[in-house]
Amino acid sequence: MSHQSTYEPKTGIERWMDQRLPIIRMAADFSTFPTPRNLNYMWTFGGILTICLMIQIITGIVLAMHYVPSASEAFDSVERIRRDVNYGWLIRNVHMVGASMFFFAVYLHLFRGLYYGSYRAPREVLWILGVLILLVMIMTAFMGYSLVWGQMSFWAVTVITNLFSSIDSVIPGLGTSIVQWIWGGYSVSGTTLNRLFSLHYLLPFVIAGLVVLHIWALHVPGNNNPTGLDVKSSSDTLPFHPYYTVKDGFAIAVFMLLFMWFVFFAPDYLGHPDNYVEANPLATPPHIVPEWYFLPFYAILRAIPSKLGGVVMMISAIVILAFAPWLDSSLVRSTKYRPIYRWFFWLFVVTCIALGYLGSKPAEGHYVMWARIFTAYYFAHFLLVMPIVGIIETPRSMPRSITESVLGNAAHKSGAGSPSGATAAPEKR
Amino acid sequence: MKTFLTHRLAPAARLATRLLAVSILAMPFVGGFAHAAGDAIKIERQSWTFGGLNGHFDRAQLQRGFMVYQKVCADCHGLKRIKFRNLSQKGGPEFSEAEIQSLAATFKIQDGPNDAGKMFQRPGKPFDAFPSPFANEQQARASNGGAYPPDLSVIAKGRGVSTNAPVYLEPFLWLKEIVMGYQEGGPDYLYALLTGYVAVPSYAKKGDKLVKLPPGETAPGAVQCASVETVDGKDVCTPLQKGMQYNAAFPGHQIAMVAPLADKRVKYTDGTPPTLENYARDVTAFLAWASDPSLEHRKRLGQQVLIYLLITALLLYLAKRRVWARVEH
Numbered sequence: 001m002s003h004q005s006t007y008e009p010k011t012g013i014e015r016w017m018d019q020r021l022p023i024i025r026m027a028a029d030f031s032t033f034p035t036p037r038n039l040n041y042m043w044t045f046g047g048i049l050t051i052c053l054m055i056q057i058i059t060g061i062v063l064a065m066h067y068v069p070s071a072s073e074a075f076d077s078v079e080r081i082r083r084d085v086n087y088g089w090l091i092r093n094v095h096m097v098g099a100s101m102f103f104f105a106v107y108l109h110l111f112r113g114l115y116y117g118s119y120r121a122p123r124e125v126l127w128i129l130g131v132l133i134l135l136v137m138i139m140t141a142f143m144g145y146s147l148v149w150g151q152m153s154f155w156a157v158t159v160i161t162n163l164f165s166s167i168d169s170v171i172p173g174l175g176t177s178i179v180q181w182i183w184g185g186y187s188v189s190g191t192t193l194n195r196l197f198s199l200h201y202l203l204p205f206v207i208a209g210l211v212v213l214h215i216w217a218l219h220v221p222g223n224n225n226p227t228g229l230d231v232k233s234s235s236d237t238l239p240f241h242p243y244y245t246v247k248d249g250f251a252i253a254v255f256m257l258l259f260m261w262f263v264f265f266a267p268d269y270l271g272h273p274d275n276y277v278e279a280n281p282l283a284t285p286p287h288i289v290p291e292w293y294f295l296p297f298y299a300i301l302r303a304i305p306s307k308l309g310g311v312v313m314m315i316s317a318i319v320i321l322a323f324a325p326w327l328d329s330s331l332v333r334s335t336k337y338r339p340i341y342r343w344f345f346w347l348f349v350v351t352c353i354a355l356g357y358l359g360s361k362p363a364e365g366h367y368v369m370w371a372r373i374f375t376a377y378y379f380a381h382f383l384l385v386m387p388i389v390g391i392i393e394t395p396r397s398m399p400r401s402i403t404e405s406v407l408g409n410a411a412h413k414s415g416a417g418s419p420s421g422a423t424a425a426p427e428k429r
Numbered sequence: 430m431k432t433f434l435t436h437r438l439a440p441a442a443r444l445a446t447r448l449l450a451v452s453i454l455a456m457p458f459v460g461g462f463a464h465a466a467g468d469a470i471k472i473e474r475q476s477w478t479f480g481g482l483n484g485h486f487d488r489a490q491l492q493r494g495f496m497v498y499q500k501v502c503a504d505c506h507g508l509k510r511i512k513f514r515n516l517s518q519k520g521g522p523e524f525s526e527a528e529i530q531s532l533a534a535t536f537k538i539q540d541g542p543n544d545a546g547k548m549f550q551r552p553g554k555p556f557d558a559f560p561s562p563f564a565n566e567q568q569a570r571a572s573n574g575g576a577y578p579p580d581l582s583v584i585a586k587g588r589g590v591s592t593n594a595p596v597y598l599e600p601f602l603w604l605k606e607i608v609m610g611y612q613e614g615g616p617d618y619l620y621a622l623l624t625g626y627v628a629v630p631s632y633a634k635k636g637d638k639l640v641k642l643p644p645g646e647t648a649p650g651a652v653q654c655a656s657v658e659t660v661d662g663k664d665v666c667t668p669l670q671k672g673m674q675y676n677a678a679f680p681g682h683q684i685a686m687v688a689p690l691a692d693k694r695v696k697y698t699d700g701t702p703p704t705l706e707n708y709a710r711d712v713t714a715f716l717a718w719a720s721d722p723s724l725e726h727r728k729r730l731g732q733q734v735l736i737y738l739l740i741t742a743l744l745l746y747l748a749k750r751r752v753w754a755r756v757e758h
Contacts, residue, residue: 037758079510079583082723089723090730238756246749253742260738264731265482265610273589273615276720277579286680357596407757 003222005029034237035244036225038406042116043223043244044251045109051252052102053211057204059095060144067147069197071190074149075278093267099141100270101259103293106134114324115345117333118224124325126217131322133210136203138294138318143200145291149193150275155288157196158188163301166308187281227398227405228333236402287362295359296352300378302363303371313375320382327382329390332398340393341385348381472590472614472621472678475710479717480613482732485725486718489699491522494715497708500695502581505573505686507561510582511719514555520725521718529555536560574672576685585713585720589614610728616717621678623709626688629653629675632666639664655682 007028009015014024066085068077081088110130113119119127146157161182167175184191222231231237238244262269268276270292274285290298297314304310335342351374358371399405478487495516498508513533516524524532536553538560543549553560561580563569570577592602605611632639633648639657642648654666655675669675673683690708697703701711718724 037756076510083510083515089727093727242752243756246745246752250742250745250749253738253745257735257738257742260731260734261607264727264734266607266612267727268586268612269607273587276583276587 003029003032003034006032030219031239031241031245033219033240034222034231034234035240036223036231036236036402037238037243038225038227038402039223039244039247040226041247041251042108042112043225044248045105045112046218047248048105048252048255049102049109050211051255052098052105053204053207055094056098056102057208059091059098060201060204062091063095064201067197069147069190069194071149071193071279074147074193078148090263093263096271097259097262097267099144100262100291100293101255102137103141105255106137107293110134110321111349113224114348115335116224116226117228117328117330117335119324120228120328120333121325122221123217123224126214126221127325128322129210129214129217131318133207133214134321135318136207136210138297140200140203140207141291141293143196143203145275146193146196147200148275149279151277151279151283151285152272152275152288154188154279154281155285156290157192159288161188161192163307163311166306166311169306169308224333225402226334226336227402228336229398229402229405232401233403289360292356292360295357296355297359299355299359299371300375302359303368303375313379317378320379324382324386327386329387330393330395331390332395337396337398338389338393339396341389344381344385344389347377348385351377351381470678470680471593472617474590474617475613475620477613477616477714477717479714479724480609480611482610482728484610484728486520486522486714488523489701490711490714491718492524493697493699493701493707494711494713494718495522496697497690497695497712498581498715501689501708502712503559503562505562505569505578507563507580508559508582508719509561509580510558512556512558513553515722517555518722521722522715526555533557574685578686581716581719583720585615585619585717587615587720588618590618613717615720616713618678619713619716620709622676622684623690623713624706625676625678626674627677629655629669632657632664637663639666 005025005028007025009018009024017024063081066077066081066088068074078092081092083089085091113127113130142156142160146153161179164178164182165175167178169175180186182192183189184195272289272291289295297317300317301310301314304313330338330341332338335345354374355371355378358367358374361367363371399409477484478490479485513529516522516532517526517529533553533555536557536559537550538553538557539548540551541548562578563572566577592599592606594602628644630644630653631642631647631651632654633642633651634640639652639654641657642651652666653668655669655673656667658665658667670683673685674687675682676684690705690712692705693703694705695703695708697707701707721727
């Protein structure tokens, strides 16, 4: 923990505990953690994502009590959950919509980090842990989708596991061996489903572990903030509680409104009708498309003419994020003060959305050409724009401190900014 | 109030302007995709009582729809995930317990083995599921000219429609559908399919192009095509195969199922006109219920949950303002 602990054990039990496992001290330090006073609502997604993970784990554990991971029973058991389990339809909808909401929030969280330069020193490890969480989330969501054992589930597993066979073009035979090892046979079968279920139950706990590290790595350098400036004095910060607990709380409630809208009024809107048709190894659906949150990566996969090349690029599209701290050459963190880069940032956002759209379309005609153009920009953004723009652009004038950015220049000089935020400020009621 | 406007709404307005600017900038890039959509089939949207945020089933319609299913569809299509008791449950057709008892008893259910190790037949009970008309897929195909009549338990969720809108309109349509709680793509498709048995369209040849003629019209040298595909700038006609029916809504337009419904095919007792459209609408509503028996409960609970969350959000917002009023921000 980077900030000086102000916790003082008051009771005997607290003192006893503090000398053995200072867990009460940790909770107290969390609530007094000095947090920049200027965080906007884009900073509420950390809390929202924690809630998302908890919802997925709790609903998932209940679903696993009723789900049967076998080729002949899986689809039936999902239908039984929808029809015969008490409130099974609700638990299932929450888990299904929850996956989409989790990715929606994680992508906003990620774009916020990119916009305000939260990946830059000294937060590289925090950022890389985030990229790892995204990677494990992708694996978990993919495996979870396969468990429904509908047509899209089955064919998505077939397509994605088959990607490993592209290794055959480097070492003949190795790719095929890996694919058969993953399948546990010569085709996608109940054996495959069973191991996907086992891993789908395991990986969320891996995510939870990574989240602990992510939060630990956050509490060492502290939060970034919209100005990208370092915290310089105590007037730059507020204690996490109550200022950010209440702000996060409000954001979580608003997020839940969106979440529950989908759960109750459009539960299947984000899914594909074909997944309500039981898996059939003999009938390929006309268009195999993944869930919306994988579409940009799917577009990159199909944009590359070689199979191995496509796989490598698709994985690189995520891995390259981890290198952002060293690719960005700018002197300032926040894009707010970067007149040229901000245009490229929004172009990058458009690129990701366009790739998502293209991923949902068949790989033919115009679509392929556009997918290639946007794929090229996706990588150029990291490999060219980030290093070059940082060198050629002159940042806008910046406030001298976080306090000045909030209270303005005059306020800063006259010392109107109360010295240490709430603890010292008299309550205005 | 002034601080609220400047502090809270201004950043939101700025973000909105930026997003708008970005989407306008992006339009020339994505505009090109609009034409590549091909000749997707247009499915007309119907108005259903169970659509929208306050949707509920029409009991009489579900009961009529069940009658159509039983008298027509059940000859070939199973309903294996529905149990007889479901028909008397709340939020469904809500037949009486007695009606369900006697309905179930009309079915022969295989049970066993008994104490002698033999399988035996017994009359159905409310807890039994609808027995499927064929013992297995092979038998079903053998009796249907090679085609497999799918089980209808989740058919209304297993089918859908696409928006087929130009790409720059699509986001607005998605937003509209999400706000309206549109989940009736499957029923819209089923209705279009059941009413989509029309004459095979005729095409007149104009050079390499095939021009669709209005229904009923003919021209010298006209050809009948189930579908037309453009290959290397030349239109290629796919005629209707033997044993197949033309259907306007079915992908590829060639379906093995013979038109199942026609006017006066089933006798209605409640005064509803016995027309093809009414049969199609009623049986589709019944299948929509079969796919989603908890629909009414879901929507009702949803309203309560959203009101609860709205109040929670409001209280948290007020708490947030109060707490943050202690510091300048």
